[in-house]
Amino acid sequence: MIVQTDSSRVTERSLGDLGAYIELVNVCARKRLNHPIPNGSPAHARILISKLFETARHTACIVSGKLTDVTASGAEIYGYADLIEKARQFISREGSKLSIILEREALHNGNKNRFFRSIVDFDKRKGDVLLYSGWDLLKNARLPHFMVTDALAYRFETQLANYDHEQIEAIANFGDGETARDLLNLFAMVSSHLSGECEVQRIHPGERLPA
Secondary structure, three states: OEEEOOOOEEEHHHHHOHHHHHHHHHHHHHHOOOOOEEEOOHHHHHHHHHHHHHHOOOEEEEEEOOOOOEOOOOOEOOOOHHHHHHHHHHHOOOOOEEEEEEOOOOOOOHHHOHHHHHHHOOOOOOOEEEEEEOHHHHOOOOOOOEEEEOOOEEEEEOOOOOOOOOOOOEEEEOOOHHHHHHHHHHHHHHHHHHHOOOOEEEEOOOOOOOO
16 A cells, blocks of 8 residues: 655554554545555544534534443543543534434443544534434444445445444445445435334424523
8 A cells, every 4th residue: 555645655654653554544535546445443433423513514424332422441432531522523513514423322432532522512503413222223233334425535444343442344445436426325325214113312403401
């Protein structure tokens, strides 16, 4: 894997260097390159999810186990400060919408989940947040976890039902519109099914979570 950047080359051998990994993600996102980016750690996951929020314009869809705040070993994922900030910037846009399908029964840490509370209670939020909890319907479905934005960029976990996130195997791409559209269609199909079968929280701007 070789990507030509503005000033240097980033090779697969150098991806162990987090700085080189961030550079690779930035180049692919800025140029909307149809180029697969590997994800092999919680640090990679939060970098990719942050960049997906940063580059999203109106639509962000997530399928997750429970929106893991921090792993058992102390690695922050959705509780990561930069990820939360990028998500806040996204949801502050007029007409934006964040839709989340949970496979588990509840959010990690419930209403104290730092990501979810920081987004919903953000006083500059202009977009809607939808939360689908599909535990009873999805526990045997082996639904892949993924995030997709604006029918163009995505992160797709290739290791199913890895709820602890200590070892994450995933692939991301910021220019593969065909796969992104397929993932959006999958999300729409599952969320439509869940809408008639389980509780759906639709949280409009100005609404907040219970204390």
